[in-house]
Amino acid sequence: MANSHNPDMTPGLTNAYDPGEHPDWPAPSSVKGPVHWIKTNLFGSVTNTLLTLLAIYLLYKIIPALVQWFFVDAAYTGASRKECEAQAGGACWAFIGSRLQLFIYGFYPEVQRLRVNLSVVLLAAALVPILFDQVPQRGKWLIYSALYPFIAAWLLVGGIGGLEYVPTDKFGGLMLNVVIGVTGIAFSLPIGICLALGRQSHLPILRIVCVAFIEFIRGVPLITLLFVAAVMLSYFVPPGTNFDLLVRMLIMVTLFASGYMAEVIRGGLQAIPKGQYEAADSMGLKYWQSMRLIVLPQALKISIPGIVNTFIALYKDTTLVIVIGRLDILGIGRSSLADSKWQGLSTEVYVFVAVFFFISCFLMSRYSLYLEKKLHTGH
Amino acid sequence: MTTTVEQRSTTAQGAPNVLLKLWRNKETRSVIIQIVTIALLFAFFAYIINNAVLNLQALGKTFSFDFLKEPASYDINQALIEYTSRSSHARAMLVGILNTALVAVCGIVTATVVGFLLGVIRLSSNWLAARLVYVFIEFTRNVPVLLHILLIHGIIVHFLPLPKQAINVADALFLSNRGVYAPRPEFLDGFVYTTVAFVVAVIGAVLFRRWAKKVQEATGKIYPVFSICLGVVVVLPLVVFLLSGSPLTWEMPKMGRFNLQGGVVMLPEFLALWLALSLYTSAFISEIVRSGIMAISKGQWEAAGALGIRRNRTLQLVIIPQALRVIIPPLASQYLNLTKNSSLAIAIGYMDIVATIGGITLMQTGKEMETMIIVLLIYLSFSLVISAFMNWYNKRIALVER
Helix, strand or coil, X not given: CHHHCCHHHCHHHHHHCCCCCCCCCCCCCCCCCHHHHHHHHHCCCHHHHHHHHHHHHHHHXXXXXXXXXXXXXXXXXXXXXXXXXXXXXXXXXXXHHHCHHHHHHCCCCHHHHHHHHHHHHHHHHXXXXXXXXXXXXXXXXXXXXXXXXXXXXXXXXXXXXXXXXXXXXXXXXXXXXXXXXXXHHHHHHHHHHHHHHHHCCCCHHHHHHHHHHHHHHHHXXXXXXXXXHHHHHHHHCCCCCCCCHHHHHHHHHHHHHHHHHHHHHHHHHHHCCHHHHHHHHHCCCCHHHHHHHHHHHHHHHHHHHHHHHHHHHHHHHHHHHHHHCCCEHHHHHHXXXXXXXXXXXXXXXXXXXXXXXXXXHHHHHHXXXXXXXHHCCCC | CHHHHHHHHHHHCHHHHXXXXXXXXXXXXXXXXXXXXXXXXXXXXXXXHHHHHHHHHHHCCCCCCHHHHCECCCCCCCCCCCCCCCCEHHHHHHHHHHHHHHHHHHHHHHHHHHHHHHHHHHHCCCHHHHHHHHHHHHHHHCCCHHHHHHHHHHHHHHHCCCHHHCEXXXXXEEEECXXXXXXXXXXXXXXXXXXXXXXXXXXXHHHHHHHHHHHHHHHCCCCCHHHHHHHHHHHHHHHHHHHCCCCEEEECCXXXXXXXXXXXXXXXXXXXXXXXXXXXXXXXXXHHHHHHHHCCCHHHHHHHXXXXXXXXXXXXXXXXXXXXXXXXXXXXXXXXXXXXXXXXXXXXXXXXHHHHHHHHHHHHHXXXXXXXXXXXXXXXXXXXXXXXXXXHHHHHHCCCCC
């Protein structure tokens, strides 16, 4: 050890510098720097060393194989599975490429697809004032955001105002996921707030009704609710009325998400100190005023992580429409596997869809973290 | 003059005035709101029930649960109880319930173990292992569970070999694309003594633990409770088992002419569902465990250290009891989620409740209303049982405030 030290550091020579003129020596490598970091963080103890070696072995096994399959040995062109296999032994991305339009738009008529693109652009515009609070004229912009679901519904379905009618069973692919997800998100938040307030209400009947509804929704799987939408809901409307399957599904998905949303928001409401309610009362505010101005802004702020988590769960759950015969992005992928030219490429399809979902859900969760940090006004 | 004017105005606007007065009174207003709620709710239910009756009449259907007694006349590939295609629909429903319960219990156990393990590694000071687990968790929980199920099912069916070339693990486990074949235990007559010994040992261990706790509280003397309990629970049944002549044999799976024969078969559907649900849920559980342990402040460790308590006793007596309090409520909802997600079985053809009574029975009998009501009620009772149990456990370990 002593040999590695600079000779200037020896006690006799320390006074060779004037006060304040002493040069900065780097700390020895045993207490700072990459070597120290590796020692403490990777090989600190016997278990730690074993864990590190195991992790390195796993990485060594997984990473090269994955890279090989994904990129090196992958085939990007070809018209069938055989042509892919003739080129390389890895993934056959040509399959995904040849059906990309189907994956995105489903069976939406080709000449009308501009309408889908337009509604995506409008969606982006509607999201701006919600995601960022420093835009000019935010209030007016938010009104547009609130109206967006209806504008988009008109754009996509048409039939009024010169737009050609597109039946909803032509919806499919990614578009269907986004339609269900955005509708569920847009309507479940207000319904969830109402249910949460109802559950906290002083009126026993109102509270019982809300509790029963929330517990029922949370007690059954979404699949059974979708089945109810598909086979049972048509019994509950007057005979002869026809009720679009997509609308039935949207209603069920929205109710399902609002049950969970209500519980998340209830958590937020319970975290608000009683003094806030009492202060609002003593200011003479009416129930709705105190909720709107005092309680809800604080409660919603606390519940943001939970709300975004519910959104992510809802977005992932949109894949379940496959069980009642609607083809979302996963369903399109699965049904394309039946094509005899491309049989047996299930891994490619599932990996493609998985990567897509991972990217979108991961971005959502990052946004929620950012929001949490930004709104964190405590200590 | 003025009185007549006033009188006239009250008679003219009498009714609205009274209502307004009632509305402005807090108590009467709440009564009015509740009456209106009940009235609307009744009207709504009356309306949809009336519609349902009319619709059923128009289709010539009746509302009854008699179909449950009729023969189901379809096969179920995995039945924990005896079932043939001549059994009734009610029996098919029971098979479905047991299959759901099986995958839910297996999934909950695996997800808990894997989740705790991942959560602890994520917290470890080993940078590489923690990062690796983090990547795994983020990827697993940001992908829909249905996709996990389909992907794992696809891998089992496409990449495992045919039964004839099954992967042989020590002549006991055979992995093939028709499922995993494992040895089946066969209990002979004398095994009942071992079972009795095991029960006795468990009861004894519990009593000993209580007694040791009392002794510790009274005198401060600490017994090695865990090792003694473990010894009793393992050794006593083992001795009885050997004394009664080892009454247990294993039926090994063997390679037949076309297929593997004998042993227990775990179908690809069950395997895919079990693995996918466990992996997906374990990612969530590991985050819950991590936040639970992180919620315990460092001061608790230091305080226990200052009192001279050893590290493993600190973990056992100070950290884990407090962390469990944070962990249990979200863990309960993950268990519920896993049970509900098991309904996705229908996507790969595992015969759970939704696939039996809500699927094939519904198609065969055309009883949409009745079958859906049964399925919803079964899931509701599953949820209620799990949440009741977790609530009881949560109450048991909750903070006793003085």
